[in-house]
Amino acid sequence: MIRAVGSVTISFFSQIGEISILLAETARNIFRRPFPKRNFFEQIVKIGWSSLPVTFFTAVSTGAILALQTGYAMMSMVKGTEHYVGGIVALSVVRELGPVLCAIMIAGRAGSGITAEIGTMKVTEQIDALITLSSNPVHYLIVPRVLAGIVVLPILTLFTDVVAILGGMAVAFFELGMNEMQYIDTTIDMVSMTDINVGVVKSVVFGVLITLIASFQGFRTQGGAEGVGKSTTRSVVLICMSILFFDYILSSVMTTGI
């Protein structure tokens, strides 16, 4: 028992260590020429553009459900407060739900893809081949992915915010019979630039987490198709857990900072 707990703990911390080393290595390789332009734009399309439908759907339903639940709750509790629905929806989406839900959807969609792709390259010796052809796998594979994550996640998060707010507004208008101007007014009233910044900072961190952990798990893949499957699953679980963990850390740091 003690041995099992010990070995899990050791492997947990050694993985954190390895990921940190990979992060440093990636940072060091970002400025190396030639910049892998083609891979970078490919990843922007893969992580960003192709994830638009799934983020759109997540955002609409999140905004709508949030508006519906808070709207009904407020109507039944304190009459006359329901016009705050817009502000409440917007605030929760911009600060918390937008960045987190968007990042979790991207983890499932793009993170798994990155791990599967790099993992397959690993088990078919393509990573070894890269090295024998005088290329650095971190520079060629990880740098474009991490940079694409840093660029794409904030954009997708802002997109999620806007769509969720509009989704909430549609519900407020059609279901709760609210005036859309009231909804917009409270939204603008309650959401400050700081709230938006908090969301964007989080999304940048999540962008790094998703692409870095996904690449790391890909590089660690061993043993054929089964290994690729295992590391893909592990990658998504690890990314989601770390997103939630860092969300708490960032929330508490940035809220006390305000």
Add this chain to the structure above:
Amino acid sequence: MTARAPDCAIEVRGLHKTLAEKYVLKGVDLPIYRGETLVIIGQSGCGKSVLLKHIIGLHFPDTGDIFINGEPLNEVSAGKRREILASFGMLFQGAALFDSLTVGENVVFRHIQSRRYSKKEMDRIVAEKLDMVGLPGTANLKPAELSGGMQKRVGLARAIAADPEVILYDEPTTGLDPIMADQINDLILHMKKMLKVTSIAVTHDMVSAYKIADRISMLYNGQVIETGTPRQIQTTSNPYVKQFIHGDAYGPITTVRSFGQNGRRK
């Protein structure tokens, strides 16, 4: 330290390696002479590929070193190491082509990355190398559109694209039909004649080994137990080598289980 013989292109000296808690290489000593083709034979999983990957710098030894033109590969600076290894080409077991790139881009991958070549020059190199391996006109295909044998030939074209001094072959004929395997053997002989390269091949295909080798070394239990010309190996008195080259299930090389002829455990 310098290499033992002046014509020694590569020398493996006292190489020990433990991988995943398994003691794989237990003191390998192996000189490889300039311009020769050395074939390393041995059972699957005996560390042949691991040895090959040490020679091309993909693995780092626990102790011992690889001397390339007299320079210890794992003691020189990172820049020097890169420079030494740039003159190496490797054909991987499964070809290891980059499947997101075309055949042509695979062949000149190194040239594209170095950014020192014009499009025209690279097109010329692609055409020339694909011609050498007998696959002209395939430059714009994706690796997935090729058969296994064709992929291996593209892998070879990629390995020779930068005119290497040393080519390493990891199981070049494994998984190919006998005719395709023989074509690959011919290609390896052709490369040696045309490019005057030093070659090291790892295989357990004895037909291939006899055909391409100048010398054959057998790796057993993490050590080189015999080295000789194909003729010497064929007439060896070493019981381990004898059992291996004749593909005999019974002999001093222990397998997991041995069964008698009627299927009962011996």
